[in-house]
Amino acid sequence: MTSAEERHPPADYPWHETVLPMSVVGGARATIQGRRAGLVTRSLANVADVVVVVLLLVGGYTAVAATRFLLRPAAFTFPAPAAATLLIIGLCLQAVYFAVTWGVVGGTYGDRLLGLRVTDDGGARLGWGRCAVRALLCTVFPIGLLWVLVSRENRSVQDVVLRTSVVYD
Amino acid sequence: MTLDRRRAVADAADGALAIVAVAGALVRYAVDTAARNSHVLPRLASLGPVPVARRVLGGTVARALAHPATAAVRALAAVADELVPEVTRAVLARLDVPGLVREFVDVDRLAAMLDVEAVVARVDLDAVIARVDLDAVIDKVDIARVIDRVDLDAVVARVDLDGAVDRVDLDRAVDRVDVDRVIARTDLAGLARYVVQEIDLPGLLRASTGTVTNEMVRSVRDQGVDADRAVERIVDRLLRRQGRRTGTIEGGTDHDQR
Numbered sequence: 001m002t003s004a005e006e007r008h009p010p011a012d013y014p015w016h017e018t019v020l021p022m023s024v025v026g027g028a029r030a031t032i033q034g035r036r037a038g039l040v041t042r043s044l045a046n047v048a049d050v051v052v053v054v055l056l057l058v059g060g061y062t063a064v065a066a067t068r069f070l071l072r073p074a075a076f077t078f079p080a081p082a083a084a085t086l087l088i089i090g091l092c093l094q095a096v097y098f099a100v101t102w103g104v105v106g107g108t109y110g111d112r113l114l115g116l117r118v119t120d121d122g123g124a125r126l127g128w129g130r131c132a133v134r135a136l137l138c139t140v141f142p143i144g145l146l147w148v149l150v151s152r153e154n155r156s157v158q159d160v161v162l163r164t165s166v167v168y169d
Numbered sequence: 170m171t172l173d174r175r176r177a178v179a180d181a182a183d184g185a186l187a188i189v190a191v192a193g194a195l196v197r198y199a200v201d202t203a204a205r206n207s208h209v210l211p212r213l214a215s216l217g218p219v220p221v222a223r224r225v226l227g228g229t230v231a232r233a234l235a236h237p238a239t240a241a242v243r244a245l246a247a248v249a250d251e252l253v254p255e256v257t258r259a260v261l262a263r264l265d266v267p268g269l270v271r272e273f274v275d276v277d278r279l280a281a282m283l284d285v286e287a288v289v290a291r292v293d294l295d296a297v298i299a300r301v302d303l304d305a306v307i308d309k310v311d312i313a314r315v316i317d318r319v320d321l322d323a324v325v326a327r328v329d330l331d332g333a334v335d336r337v338d339l340d341r342a343v344d345r346v347d348v349d350r351v352i353a354r355t356d357l358a359g360l361a362r363y364v365v366q367e368i369d370l371p372g373l374l375r376a377s378t379g380t381v382t383n384e385m386v387r388s389v390r391d392q393g394v395d396a397d398r399a400v401e402r403i404v405d406r407l408l409r410r411q412g413r414r415t416g417t418i419e420g421g422t423d424h425d426q427r
Contacts, residue, residue: 036415038397
């Protein structure tokens with residue numbers, strides 16, 4: 001080390017040190033990564049998913065109406081399905097939406113928004129079969145999510161049945 | 170010249186000197202006797218012609234005797250004047266004078282006896298120097314060769330550079346620097362391009378906008394996690410449980426969350 005360097009330690013010239021852009025993943029986030037998520041986060045994700053499903057439903061309704069208008073513009077009226085029909089369609093849509101997103105990217109839009117990921121016990125993405133069964137169970141028996149509160153391992157009823165986990169990503 | 174020849178010449182010289190000395194003594198005796206008989210010249214100390222002539226004039230006998238003696242001395246002196254330089258030259262020509270000096274003279278002792286300071290003091294050095302054409306001398310000196318023989322590194326090593334630098338007022342020096350001129354000579358545009366390239370400005374802009382949009386999402390996620398923990402703590406307290414094992418294989422060890 002030369003005398004000049006002794007006189008001017010690197011601390012005097014911060015621009016000499018490489019400062020990398022701050023990591024998007026915060027430190028607090030890194031410590032909880034891979035742990036099973038709690039009820040609040042998963043519920044918020046479900047709310048977001050419901051919003052998405054409703055939007056899809058509205059989109060579908062608009063598409064159907066537009067199609068009907070194009071086919072018979074003269075006799076066009078807005079379709080007026082029964083509430084039960086709408087509910088069933090919505091639930092089916094939700095089930096398909098759940099299964100496809102879990103199988104393809106490991107999480108629904110709500111899960112991605114809240115930083116969650118659906119995995120098996122090994123941390124891997126679910127297979128199509130388990131995705132379908134889990135989507136069905138979640139759609140038919142959504143109240144099973146509350147078991148997260150009671151479960152010592154933060155598992156819902158569906159998780160307990162299918163040995164799956166929802167973890168912080 | 171061999172030693173024998175030198176000795177022979179020396180013998181001849183000695184013989185000649187002896188003859189001359191004897192002849193001189195005889196003449197002097199004759200003159201002395203004549204003078205003493207006339208009682209005119211009680212003391213004839215010198216052979217010099219002038220006093221002899223003056224004193225011999227005192228008596229007729231002496232005068233009669235002295236006249237031819239004086240004439241003889243004069244003739245002899247003239248002959249000697251002629252002969253002595255010739256003989257001496259001949260003798261010296263046959264002698265190795267430097268060798269003799271070296272043999273018989275202690276030059277060192279002579280030199281020790283010399284008062285060199287006095288000699289030097291008598292020398293007008295200014296006049297000597299004034300007569301020296303220093304330009305011509307310098308022209309003859311090969312400066313490059315002289316410099317080649319100087320060990321500059323050793324000279325520089327003996328210089329206290331740190332001390333010199335410490336004595337320099339760098340701030341004052343910098344005050345006198347025309348920074349504008351320096352900047353004008355630098356390639357500022359190129360430098361700026363390099364800096365922009367280095368900091369990846371487009372990437373930075375992307376990252377910052379992404380950060381802004383992600384900020385809300387991140388805060389929602391973090392608050393969600395906190396809410397999860399709070400709800401779990403409340404439930405665990407109600408159920409009188411110690412904690413939860415929320416860890417998975419991916420999430421590290423499966424320890425309790427408290």
